[in-house]
Amino acid sequence: MxxxxxxxxxxxxxxxxxxxxxxxxxxxxxxxxxxxxxxxxxxxxxxxxxxxxxxxxxxxxxxxxxxxxxxxxxxxxxxxxxxxxxxxxxxxxxxxxxxxxxxxxxxxxxxxxxxxxxxxxxxxxxxxxxxxxxxxxxAGYTPELPGIEQFGGSVIHPQQWPSDLDYAGKRIVVIGSGATAVTLVPALAEQAAHVTMLQRSPTYILSLPAEDAIANALRRTIGDRAGYVVTRWKNIGVSTLIYRLSRRRPQMIRSFIRKAAIRRLPDGYAVDTHFAPRYQPWDQRLCLAPDGDLFASIKAGRASIVTDRIAGFSETGIRLESGAELDADVIVTATGLxxxxxxxxxxxxxxxxxxxxxxxxxxxxxxxxxxxxxxxxxxxxxxxxxxxxxxxxxxxxxxxxxxxxxxxxxxxxxxxxxxxxxxxxxxxxxxxxxxxxxxxxxxxxxxxxxxxxxxxxxxxxxxxxxxxxxxxxxxxxxx
Structure with a gap:
């Protein structure tokens, strides 16, 4: 073999x-x-x-x-x-x-x-x-970004992340809205001056606890192996249920995810602009935010989401089709595989x-x-x-x-x-x-x-x- x-x-x-x-x-x-x-x-x-x-x-x-x-x-x-x-x-x-x-x-x-x-x-x-x-x-996937060579800062794809990059106190724009972007934004926000997630369209993002309280309780009471088996089947059942409901009753799951986001975001936040995808749940993979870390970064003001399209680049950042500009020291192209x-x-x-x-x-x-x-x-x-x-x-x-x-x-x-x-x-x-x-x-x-x-x-x-x-x-x- x-x-x-x-x-x-x-x-x-x-x-x-x-x-x-x-x-x-x-x-x-x-x-x-x-x-x-x-x-x-x-x-x-x-x-x-x-x-x-x-x-x-x-x-x-x-x-x-x-x-x-x-x-x-x-x-x-x-x-x-x-x-x-x-x-x-x-x-x-x-x-x-x-x-x-x-x-x-x-x-x-x-x-x-x-x-x-x-x-x-x-x-x-x-x-x-x-x-x-x-x-x-x-190499990861980077779409055509005309004029990006005009940008005077660092441009990085997550798949080739430099080990010596110092981003503390920097303004960072993460282009993308998939799992990598959703992971990067709260992690970068811990040290960066501010992190902006720039997305063309929203993604479904679901908050889950980073620790499974049931799994940890089962490990303590019935042991590692038995607890693992029970938790494994519990999680298979829950994920299967969510997937099937997403396919059969998508509006119910859309509403559930939307309400969960509202509870974690600042009052009056534009949820339907930044967290309401055009596609149905599980047409694409759901993104996870452990302990709601992305929402927490937004609520604390360390991160923000902009839903817009790129019109071009300047030495100091990104010009958007809406006419707005995003200043940046670092651009991360979290644009896929x-x-x-x-x-x-x-x-x-x-x-x-x-x-x-x-x-x-x-x-x-x-x-x-x-x-x-x-x-x-x-x-x-x-x-x-x-x-x-x-x-x-x-x-x-x-x-x-x-x-x-x-x-x-x-x-x-x-x-x-x-x-x-x-x-x-x-x-x-x-x-x-x-x-x-x-x-x-x-x-x-x-x-x-x-x-x-x-x-x-x-x-x-x-x-x-x-x-x-x-x-x-x-x-x-x-x-």
């Missing part, structure tokens, strides 16, 4: 694999020089999860800290401790960027090409498992290039026509790790099935002409819409649908049939 990526998904996959198959060898190739993936890459002030750690944490390793909405360094420590305690770190090859993976049906084997210290390196494996995430690590399918690894099957948009995703984790291959893409409406754990559990079941029946190869085959194509990521966020055409397709029915329901996936991936008719198995011809 070869796993690509030593972030949250890759470490979890390795843990599931070695727990189930202690005698099976595996290697993790990591392009960077350390464990952690997203949680090591992002270093901007206040970086944190927008999911609770009872569901972002691994199923097999309870989260024991008091804060449920954890900061980046705490999550990174959790991932690294998981790897160290299980000895997974000894299986990682750092600084190995995979460029190509070629499958041979005749040999039932992958040949994986990577680059290490500028030199080509080759590996072989009987199963390839990509845990690369789905966005570019080298750039997606990257499978880390830009070229896939081949029997010397034929795999064109990803022509493939169909099987159970949201394998590709039609690509043997002995899996990948992890987490939920857009819930914690990433909920799906990552289920995918790993399914791969363990699949490998056991193959071992039991003496199979060397498994491959999903879509030969049902009634299955129609759907987007793999059916989500209206800008970063998805810009790149979803480069991804594999989902299908209109099982097992080709991309599920976004943990409860449904739990049944399907943990308990569903392995030999379901779409998955085909074969053995090598022995000489």
């Amino acid at each position: 070869l796993i690509v990526g030593a972030g949250l998904s890759g470490i979890g996959a390795a843990h599931h694999l070695q727990s189930a198959f202690p005698r099976r060898s595996y290697t993790i190739l990591e392009a960077r020089d350390c464990i952690g993936g997203t949680w090591d890459l992002f270093r901007y002030p206040g970086v944190r999860s927008d999911s609770d750690m009872q569901t972002l944490g691994y199923r097999f390793r309870p989260w024991k800290q008091a804060k449920a909405i954890a900061d980046g360094p705490a999550i990174l420590e959790y991932v690294r401790d998981t790897a160290t305690e299980a000895g997974i770190d000894r299986h990682i090859r750092y600084g190995h960027r995979v460029t190509r993976a070629a499958w041979s049906t005749r040999e039932a084997r992958w040949t994986i090409d990577a680059v290490h210290d500028g030199r080509p390196v080759r590996f072989t494996a009987n199963f390839l498992y990509l845990c690369t995430g789905y966005y570019r690590y080298d 750039r997606l990257l399918v499978f880390g830009a690894i070229r896939l081949q099957v029997d010397e034929r290039e795999v064109k990803l948009p022509e493939t169909m995703a099987y159970k949201g984790m394998m590709l039609s026509g690509v043997p002995n291959f899996a990948y992890t893409i987490g939920y857009t409406n819930a914690s990433w790790t909920l799906k990552a754990d289920l995918v790993s559990e399914y791969i363990v079941r699949l490998l056991r099935y193959m071992d039991r029946h003496g199979y060397d190869q498994c491959v999903p085959v879509n030969d049902d002409p009634t299955v129609t194509e759907r987007p793999l990521l059916d989500f209206d966020a800008g970063y998805v819409l810009r790149s979803v055409h480069e991804f594999p397709k989902a299908g209109s029915r099982q097992p080709w649908q991309m599920g976004m329901s943990y409860a449904h996936d739990l049944v399907k991936l943990r308990h569903g049939r392995i030999d379901d008719g779409a998955m085909r198995f074969s053995r090598l011809e022995r000489r």
Whole structure:
């Protein structure tokens, strides 16, 4: 087995694999020089999860800290401790960027090409498992901002946050209204002279306690592991309920979020200007404000929101279409991610290039026509790790099935002409819409649908049939 990526998904996959198959060898190739993936890459002030750690944490390793909405360094420590305690770190090859993976049906084997210290390196494996995430690590997304070169201060994208930036006492404008902006603004406001969040249109922002009182009480009374299980299911149930109500009764959820914002903002604040999105709840991901930190910064006068469009830039700030000007010493372009399918690894099957948009995703984790291959893409409406754990559990079941029946190869085959194509990521966020055409397709029915329901996936991936008719198995011809 070869796993690509030593972030949250890759470490979890390795843990599931070695727990189930202690005698099976595996290697993790990591392009960077350390464990952690997203949680090591992002270093901007206040970086944190927008999911609770009872569901972002691994199923097999309870989260024991008091804060449920954890900061980046705490999550990174959790991932690294998981790897160290299980000895997974000894299986990682750092600084190995995979460029190509070629499958041979005749040999039932992958040949994986990577680059290490500028030199080509080759590996072989009987199963390839990509845990690369789905966005570019080298650069985030910045839209065209004509004239920004006229600005005399610093321009920073959060994905490349400079460690030596001194923003104390500075005027900062954060362009954007997504999760990164909502995280940055209150964190920067602790030291900056003032922080302005400049948004073209509002985002749904929901305040939640940073600490889960029920989770902490359960840990004290029934122990870490049992308390973790109960809290995990409690949080899955609550988040599922909010999502379903958002889709079925959006006006009710809109009203709930609006009233919650009003309670935390100054009297008379223009809530419908700055906190009333044009889209429905969960057309895009909800943003979290732990303990209402963003609202508190606004109420204290340390931060403000401006809803307007950029007309241009000057040496001292930003000119808006309304005619107003925002003075700034620092501009932060919290304008999103750039997606990257499978880390830009070229896939081949029997010397034929795999064109990803022509493939169909099987159970949201394998590709039609690509043997002995899996990948992890987490939920857009819930914690990433909920799906990552289920995918790993399914791969363990699949490998056991193959071992039991003496199979060397498994491959999903879509030969049902009634299955129609759907987007793999059916989500209206800008970063998805810009790149979803480069991804594999989902299908209109099982097992080709991309599920976004943990409860449904739990049944399907943990308990569903392995030999379901779409998955085909074969053995090598022995000489």
